[in-house]
Amino acid sequence: MTSASSPPPPLPAPSEVRLRLAVQPRLGRTARRIDGAWWPRSYDLAAELPGLLAVLPRAWGRVSSVLVHGDTWLACPDRLDVAGREVHVGRRDAPTTPDTVCLLTPGRGRWDLLVVPPATTEAEAVRLMEQAVSQDA
Template sequence: MTAPLADPRTSARLRLAPAGGGPRSIDGVWWPHTDDLVTELPLLLRALPRTWARIVHVTVRTATWAAFPGRMLCAGQVLHLHGNAAVHAPATACLLAPGAGRWDLLVVPHLTDTAEGLRLMAAAFVEE
């Protein structure tokens, strides 16, 4: 008997930049399953490496998400959400752990075709 497959929507689709190599403008690529920030953000935070400090602030492009609360409870802590209304900038998520670090993720729109989304995730850190 085989074990049931896990629902892929219960884990984050995330690709992080390889360690080393100096400073980068993008630290990873995140492809959420939906436009529900309250559902997607906890999945993302659980998928981050334990070496990343505790994220306290998240800034996202508000147009990417169906609703945008100013803060939310996530893993027993208050997470402060900040909105960026820039329409022409690429969709990103900026994760901030005050005094410990900042990480910027490119956000692939949730409705992106599977083949295109996989291509974007794979191409994110290919050296030219």
């Protein structure tokens, strides 16, 4: 008996990815701590990450590594195949960053996104995302 591998699930449409990015970097000497906010539908990184990476600005380059909080993202593999490329997934357990995901791109930089918990109400999620990307945050 042979088994055929099932095709990967389709990526969510860009309008379905709940993401807000800061318009411009913070002015002055202080670097922006948060570059945007992401409201995933679940804590299943294998299901959520492809859609997120598909809608990031091209100027950010190709994300090669993602750092997530180990206690937040359950059953998280060390590597994920995202649109035909391998993305390394690292776990960190820093108590100061359980609500962020860090995206790394060789030669381009690092971007930190606030992760709004999936079960958050829409009104609260919108408020948190706007607050994260505001210039006054």
